[in-house]
Amino acid sequence: MRTFDLAPFYRSTIGFDRLFNLLDQTSADSAPGYPPYNIERTGDNAYRITVAVSGFSQNELSIVAKENTLTIKGEKASSENKARSEVLYRGIAARAFERVFQLADDVQVRNASLENGLLHVDLVREIPEAKKPRTIAIANGSASAAPQVEKAA
Template sequence: MRTFDLTPFYRSTIGFDRLFNLLDQNASDASAPGYPPYNIERTGDNAYRITVAVSGFSPAELSIVTKENQLTIKGEKTANENGSKSEVLYRGIAARAFERAFQLADYVTVKNASLENGLLHVDLVREIPEAKKPRSIPITTSAQAAPQVVDQTGEKAAA
């Protein structure tokens, strides 16, 4: 497997630390297992949905945490929740613990999460503050915006 050393880029760039940290993180996560499978969908202009296949997990066994632009979904199966003492001859349904992390862009927040038919749906929305949104500035011509003349004769007479 190839590894890339990004150290020279850290020395010669300013303000791109987060970009190179993300590249380092993705390079190290290349060997991460693919369990549980997930989909990422765009449901609107600024709306997204992450769907994670968590069959066999109850809502109490799942946790969703957001911290510093990172969404983490964890699942921990409790030991033999049905109380029966049956012997499993073949285990084909995965019941192992998992942790899946997603890097969120700026101003993306989690709106809600729901569990239905073994699929965990996490709805996200990007809410850009008004101060960060682009605004158009009207352009005036010289005929529309004539320079204003300031009359200071009244101020001199009063002094």
């Protein structure tokens, strides 16, 4: 059984804190790791989830983003070749799967693409203006002056 130390990710990621907590919990349950996936940071507020979906076509995959949950499902369509051929050894998994990712607040799905058996889902964290840091100007001793608020650069 393989164990992974996710502690370095806590220090270097923004927006996936809850995701890594859930991964820590599920890794102890010896849950199957099918299909394998990567989570990458591609920019300051940009992320990419890459799922290995070899053998699946675009119409056999579905991606649903609802609230703070991203669900990726794959289900093989019935093949007409099954009646004409007999599989002697099956090394390529073609079983149905469902991967659920918990997204942080303000993380939105930008797009998805299927390339060379890899499904790429691009995410971006869009922080609303109300949550962005602001610089507060300090007035010179006059209490009656209205406070000045400047936006941080």
